[in-house]
Amino acid sequence: MGIMRLRNARLLDLDTGTASDPQDIWVQGNRISRRPIEDERQVIDLHGRIVMPGLWDVHVHAGQWALASRRLDLSGCESAAECVELTRQSLVEHAPDSPLIGVGYRDGMWQQPPSARLLDEVSEITPIALISGDLHAAWANTAALERFGFGGHPSGHLVETEAFELQTAVNNLPDLVLDEWVHGVLQAATRRGLVGVVDIERANNAVDWRRRFASERPPPMRIRASIWPEWLDAAIAEGLHTGMLLDDTGLLSVGPLKIITDGSMTARTAWCRDEYVDPLQGYPHGMLWMAPEELESVLYRARSAGLDCAVHGIGDAACAMVVAAFAETGARGTIEHAQFMRPGDIAALAQLDITASVQPAQMLDDRDSVDALWPGLSQHVFPLASMAAAGITLAFGSDAPCAPADPWLAIELSVTRITDAERGSWHPDERLTLSQALLCSTNGVRALVPGARADLIALDENPFEVEPERLRTFGAWLTMVDGRVVHSWEE
Ligand SMILES: [Zn+2]
Structure with missing residues (x-):
């Protein structure tokens, strides 16, 4: 088992924003260990850099993201x-x-x-x-x-x-070509500090990712491979359940079942209680993809198969339906986007142990559309602080390629809500604190305690000590996944 010493690490307390005095961290195999171990094989001097848990993007479309990088x-x-x-x-x-x-x-x-x-x-x-x-x-x-x-x-x-x-x-390309491009975007993302993604691509993900992990250049981070309804029968027949490992690297596991209920905001297809000011012809309230009973029956099925559900809800009526279906069925999982949430729907979601998987960087593109499409209602769109205050667990993602798979951009926008320099913060009441934002990005990990998985990043600066408008320039000096350095700027 490899043993590594990271010298002069200043551990960041994500709650208080303070960094420890420089200390050494030992990594034994794929776990953190602060006990001195005699025969370390490798030493990396961090020279007082800030160390914190690695970052996650819980909503990417890996294939689309890779394609977009070449288009x-x-x-x-x-x-x-x-x-x-x-x-x-x-x-x-x-x-x-x-x-x-x-x-x-x-x-x-x-x-x-x-x-x-x-x-x-x-x-x-x-x-x-x-x-x-x-x-x-x-x-x-x-x-x-x-x-x-x-x-x-x-x-x-x-x-x-x-x-x-x-x-x-x-998008119909040979597997080998797409796999190579996927590897390229993941490698680039390790430089931003990502150690894992949930892949929500509409594809036979369990098959695609097993192939990628078996290749000569396996993916450099953790992957949770979602399942789409068209592959649900096969997944259940194979006994796949959320969290189950799909190969022996330990990095690839089964993610949630992805279910789409409505459209998107800018396409004016998000399913809303109020009519759009300028609707798509024939769709005054947007589009609803499935009736509540249909959604509930899929959730029951997933629940009995041990699959979490990642249920897409953007418009307020769709979000309300999703929350109600989770409450009714007792299924586990996430509401994806939770973009337009009225206070009553936030209160209902807070009663459940369901995570809101949100994409703060989409404010960049959606701000103007939201103000135009739903005048007077935009305070209910991306209501991050209201959801957090209600006790809802938030997890950040990008929906790449819809927004860049850059965790620091999401963190910055969630704490500033400043989408461009000319205008002030968009509904500043809904800003998160930096501590909250970082904790939305670490996959629930609060601290790098002995015994924890060695998924970590080292930063040149303490994010709590810079102007929030500079957070998007952050990247990782070093990124470690499962005890292995997958990116480093070390000379
Ligand atoms: Zn998506």
């Missing part, structure tokens, strides 16, 4: 015309017959709606498919509509089911 980034576009222009520029160096894929556009505030015609002006030959930042919409030219099975589509702007089908078609 045209449209997240900065403020209009359809800007997207068209960027697409035109990137076509210059593009093989005409291979599809050009862009990601990250957000049309919620655009004057001119996306249409196939606009992209046909860029190219009538190269298939162009653009995927929205929240993944709930897609925009294609005529060549792409034909290539991917949507020939004759009236507008070329696809939402919900059609958008997901188009994404499935464009």
